[in-house]
Amino acid sequence: MSVDAVIFDIGNVLIEWRPERHFDAVIGAERRRALFSEVDLHEMNDRIDHGHDFRETVEATAARHPGWATEIRMWHDDWLRLAGPEIPHSVRLLRALRDSGVPVFALSNFGIGTFALAEPEYPFLTEFDRRFISGHMGLAKPDAEIYAALEDECGLPPDRLLFVDDRADNIAAAEARGWQTHLFTTPEGWAGRLVADGLLPAERAA
Template identity: 55%
Template sequence: MPPEVMVFDIGRVLIGWDPEGFYDRVIGVPARARLFAEVDLHGMNLAIDRGEGFGSVVAACAAAHPAWAGEIMLWHDRWSEMVTGPIEGSVRLLRALKARGVPVLALTNFGRETLQIAQARFDFLNEFDAMVVSGHLGAVKPEPAIYAALESVAHVPPDRLFLADDVAANCAAAAARGWHTHLFQSPEGLAAALLAHGLLTEETLP
């Protein structure tokens, strides 16, 4: 069946997320490469996305790696600088879908505190009809529980859902449940997919 409900990932689909670029600017590329090789910062962030306390997780990681403690604490103290801004074309598509009356939901791996920071900065992150957030649920994509939670709030069969996500494994997990999916690489590619699936028309494209 054709999809009738749009589901957006947030990071790297609606807002830019580039911690490596942030550290490159602040401590330099060689030091950043050593830091990321020696400290599992993305694993640390996954714990935050699962709902653990933002400050406590970063502080514990810094304490476990004293040689990098100052650099690790930047993840907490300057987190908003790792968000590079809105992906404007995607935001226009979100609003075009809403203007056409398409229900627009979010399915995102995001910490509780960090999402509050992002929502205060970007008003469009408050415009979803419903949100399923890993930090609230305690499950992250591509785990089945987070997709089941989205299905429970969407109130449509899985084959009526259309997910745009930048991670192939997340799309694959959704597709295995019967969802329509699009591996996000650019707003232009997403616009073409929305046209192909009938969620937007040439007249309603932004």
């Protein structure tokens, strides 16, 4: 089936997103496990991704858990070490698609403040034809409304959109709307899909 636009998730597709890895390196795996067991930092991040203020949300969480306040504030102060590095092969695929004239969009759960930090650190984030960033929209995957908002703005038929994401729930929500999808596990697998769909020649996908 033909594709009119390719839609990239960002975290764990273009940029590694493994907060636990950073905390393991800084405070040790045992203490990190205790922290993440007692404080739902991913739920905190979900609120940031929905548009809540980055610093205020982290500080409010730290205030509710004073025994972990220093570690919780690392989510804000060390954020660029939580998010990264980039995944070079995926970035090359993004650029190859654009060079080939294929429109590329971003659809990502990302906070307003966190995206403002990431953009200068990862210049390819400015290279999308359109960006749909959850914090700015007040919507987040896998809620159907964020997919509908993208469809309304781009005006393309859902079955001509190809969406890559690393989370099965986000993929399932896109498939429910009739999108073509690829569950990202490796950049090589994603490259193979783009070649198989005729969007890139093999030499451009390497």
